Amino acid sequence: MGVCVLDLVLTEWLSATIRWLHVIAGIAWIGSSFYFIHLDLSLKSHKELPDGVKGEAWQVHGGGFYQMIKFMVAPSKMPDELTWFKWEAYTTWLSGFALLVVVYYMNASLFLIDKSVWDMTEPMAAGVAFGSLAACWIAYEVMCRSPLGKHEVALALIGYVFLVALTYAFTHVFSGRGAFTQIGALIGTIMVANVFAIIMPYQRKTVAAMIAGQEPDPHWGAMGKQRSVHNNYLTLPVVFLMLSNHYPLFFATQYNWLIVAIVLLIGPVIRHFFNSQHAGKGSPWWTWAVAAAGMIAIALLSAAGPRGEKVGALPTTPKFSEVTDIVSGRCSMCHAKEPFWPGIATAPNGVRLDTPELIKLHARMIAINAVKSSAMPPGNVSEITPEERQKLASWIAAGAPDK
Template sequence: MTLMPIFWEWAEFALRWLHVITAIAWIGSSFYFIALDLGLRPSSDRRQGVSGEEWQVHGGGFYFIQKYMVAPARMPSDLIWFKWESYSTWLTGFALMAVVYYMGAELFLIDPNVMEMGRWTAIAISVASLAFGWIVYNTICKLMLGKDDTWLMVILYVILVAMAWGYTQVFSGRAAFLHLGAFTATVMSANVFFIIIPNQKVVVEDLKAGRTPDPKYGKIAKQRSTHNNYLTLPVIFMMLSNHYPLAFAAKYNWIIAALVFLMGVTIRHFFNTMHKRGGMLWWTWGLTVGLFLAVMWLSTAGIYMQDEGEDEAALGPMAQRFASAAGFEEVHDIVTTNCSMCHATEPYWEGMASPPKGVRLETTQEVATLAKEIWLQAGVTHAMPPAGSYMALDDESRAAIRRWYEAGLEG
């Protein structure tokens, strides 16, 4: 059995779980502190520097929490920093994107029907776009410092919509959604690394030196933290969007992405207002439902159609190897007979509106391009076709898929 592809599958497995674990830790601490900050009440004893306090109960114990604005009179002897949750989330996420989308650029990143480009060109665009996002966002925040934060959020939303459109003009629909999530997550993590933590360190150094900290550093950090809070839910959807081809493979996928961001904002605003004891803004849920219905309608307005021609020149270098490898014709027949009922532009399986994960296996180009996935899902494992279906493969068919894939690697 070919060991290197198996190694990278397990590397992806490990990175994905690390990314999920660290993201949960970051989101949990972020949501908790925003809710805590919004729910603080004025200090009962009016201690110097204490701007708010709150009693909480959890796990059988009571907690009394106080917030100082700008800082306590002296430096605490034991201070806990919340930063590695953010850094680890971004580092594992970028590593995962490199393993899945950069190493598998021909399969997941590049779509010739959208734009033909080489692997390294696509990777360069990907990396440059992430850096571009932070530079533009940070510049706008600095230019609008002290001004109406609502207008700042509107401007940032316009930028996100523009990036959603731009990504769908360059990458595959699946990669476009993932990159929009990575674009936003990069801004969020960079907020922590370049703004929030450095500003907190300035305050700490002032305390150590016996100086009175400038309150502007706390205000700037709080602004960026609030931005992160409102961006969290859309980012989660984008990172999980590969499960929803009706979103990323739809004709108007960039509009769907834009509406998903609004849905995340309306839901967070409901809970933030509730934590602030500002009442229950039920209209936000009505608006969210309306946005979701719009997404549903847009998803059926058109699915990307693959060109019917099967020009071998359109195949990438790796796909060409698998298309010419020994056993391809046999595997092509196996796949189109047993897999295309579901993995088709218009699935024949009753009740299925779109191909699972947007994967189509109807043409020579599609089968050759998706060689690794076919080998993993139906050759090495019995994940596909689903167990118990009348399309189930016998052992000889799975062995044929393995022989063909290994021949393609050697070729």
């Protein structure tokens, strides 16, 4: 028992520490990439600029002025010191992957597997999740390097269909929560791989050519630019997907995959607004109308109810004792002062459902997690039936009476 508690505390501590690092690295990465996109778009060219310079921008920050100029390809002489931006991206991926292992792969039966979707063993679920990360990244690389890679719009459309199809597939293999995290991790992996396997190597080649006194190939820069544009448009959807595991109505309802499909549209559209504005090409306000319509569609879709079998409305309100029986039988093994579900040390998220008063008190949270969505029980490990959900629904609909 002592070892077991130590193990649980260690896992919690690891999860919290890695998550902290992951969020900070993500902020640093997204922050620097948004900064450079803005800078790149706001460069203005004029006659006095030296040869090979694309443009100039003046900025004010932290009590001083900055004069920024961008050399296309490279300057005629390499500077002695050059700052590279890569560890923000690498740290985000490394910490994110560690978090994926600690939270999802090591707790696969709660967070990755839903037996009613697909009955898998824990190692199998982790294997499928990890294998598909690698396979889908390769598929993306092939797309970008094929002739399709030369047609920006066609690549974007096919890439979109590819991601939506994967989301649909993942929601039919993993639990809703697992599927959302999986597609988020997949897009994140593609983005970091763009930095690691394309942008950085080509930048190194450019620098090496310069030092050797050769003319760098402009194609190298163009390759990096293409991937950098992809990363720009994928950023906002990834952040949504990473936060979505706190919102059962998104990941554990019937049209969860459609919600992701809409987010994959809203994110790039919002980026388009800022890209246009920073480039001085006006403010395409229509983008906000599209984003608002998308968010309304998500709200409506998220009200469609839990995944899986539906049962008709009940004519009567169940007695409160029936409700407490359901909760005791399906929830309290975890949500108690002293949980007895293996791997759960304290009531998850501090939510205790082991007395009638606490059940009544948490009525709203029970509604979101187990009535309006099928987030709880996780992976339906305690096998709540559709009829029991229906009884909880009727109880909630009647205002959660405690009689």
